[in-house]
Amino acid sequence: MANGSQGSRQAAWEFFGAELKRRRENAALTQVELGARVFVSGGYIGQFEQAIRKPQPDVAQRIDEVLQTDGFFERTWRKLIDDKRYADYFAAVVELERTAxxxxxxxxxxxxxxxxxxxxxxxxxxxxxxxxxxxxxxxxxxxxxxxxxxxxxxxxxxxxxxxxxxxxxxxxxxxxxxxxxxxxxxxxxxxxxxxxxxxxxxxxxxxxxxxxxxxxxxxxxxxxxxxxxxxxxxxxxxxxxxxxxxxxxxxxxxxxxxxxxxxxxxxxxxxxxxxxxxxx
CATH class of the missing domain: 3.30.870 (Endonuclease; Chain A)
Structure with a gap:
């Protein structure tokens, strides 16, 4: 992938993280509190918000449930991770390779x-x-x-x-x-x-x-x-x-x-x- 495409993808994940932070704060939840409700650590929530790490699809689904966002985070996750050239179970691995x-x-x-x-x-x-x-x-x-x-x-x-x-x-x-x-x-x-x-x-x-x-x-x-x-x-x-x-x-x-x-x-x-x- 060209560097420009990588930058655009990273910018999209940063938007995902910023939106997660905004909606979490609107719900008056700390990172630790949200993490406990979606079964990850508060540190993981912080990493999602900083676009350091990408959540798994089941975590995105649970975030939607807790924050009552009508599937926003799952849909956004699937759009960002979706690449038809890769099997569904492997697309997230490709994303992680780029930051490893x-x-x-x-x-x-x-x-x-x-x-x-x-x-x-x-x-x-x-x-x-x-x-x-x-x-x-x-x-x-x-x-x-x-x-x-x-x-x-x-x-x-x-x-x-x-x-x-x-x-x-x-x-x-x-x-x-x-x-x-x-x-x-x-x-x-x-x-x-x-x-x-x-x-x-x-x-x-x-x-x-x-x-x-x-x-x-x-x-x-x-x-x-x-x-x-x-x-x-x-x-x-x-x-x-x-x-x-x-x-x-x-x-x-x-x-x-x-x-x-x-x-x-x-x-x-x-x-x-x-x-x-x-x-x-």
Whole structure:
């Protein structure tokens, strides 16, 4: 997304926060009092009002109920968060990525979206939507490419990715696509824009059983976690759950190879795909 679009979106969230503050004060409620009624902390209400953090849809609904605003905050939330290029359960994650100072991901089967090449994204999209129109596929690829621009910015987040070796071995899109995708991982890591490590298959059951996860940290907001299954995703900000997921991520990090050994394994896999391409 262009910087102008990001600025407009942020301005819209600032309007959301200002309107929340105005209507809360009109109802003679403190941030703590409103927070208690919608089941979040008063600090969260303050972060919503300052546009530091975006509420979840159920929180926006409860705010409408408490402040008797006839669905204003839910409708505004949906308008701001709505982007048809993303699944409903993922749109809020995209918003959070844009303000995160640190992102840590574990990918058990596929390359994380922020690290995908356009050809890899296209292959994933066609695999999950074999009857999709060209326009649909184009929009999905463009959206994922746009997301990845946060790693190009001078203010990019610190980004860690732990990949299970399965990610390197599943030939998404064919040998040529995989060779280019793995070369992209190496180049991005060598440019010191990201830190990538790989958990080898020999690491055993724990790493093989762990599910996809994303952990995000922010300057002025509590950390958040995200997990995803088939056609569903869950954004978590409960401190106890986020702490447990951080513990799981730490165990995965211990099981991973060093960054240099990881890049060597990725390079070896890329070379294998190159050889397969040259012989077909």
């Amino acid at each position: 100072t640190k992102i840590c991901e574990f990918a058990p089967t596929l390359v994380p979206g922020l690290l995908q090449t356009a050809a890899y994204t296209r292959a994933v999209t066609l695999a999950t939507s074999p009857f999709a129109t060209d326009a649909y596929v184009h929009d999905k690829v463009a959206a994922r490419t746009e997301r990845a621009h946060i790693l190009d910015d001078a203010t990019r987040p610190e980004y860690w990715a732990i990949l299970h070796e399965n990610v390197l071995r599943v030939p998404v899109g064919g040998h040529g696509v995989m060779a280019d995708q793995l070369a992209h991982l190496i180049a991005t890591a060598r440019a010191r824009r990201v830190l990538i490590t790989v958990i080898p298959c020999a690491a055993g059951a724990f790493a093989a059983m762990a599910g996809m996860m994303t952990l995000m940290e922010f300057d002025d907001a509590p950390p958040t976690a995200y997990t995803e299954a088939v056609y569903s995703g869950t954004l978590l900000d409960d401190p106890a759950l986020v702490k447990r997921m951080r513990g799981t991520y730490d165990l995965l990090r211990v099981a991973a190879l060093s960054p240099e050994a990881s890049l060597a394994l990725i390079a070896s896999a890329a070379e294998d795909y190159r050889r397969c391409t040259s012989t077909t």
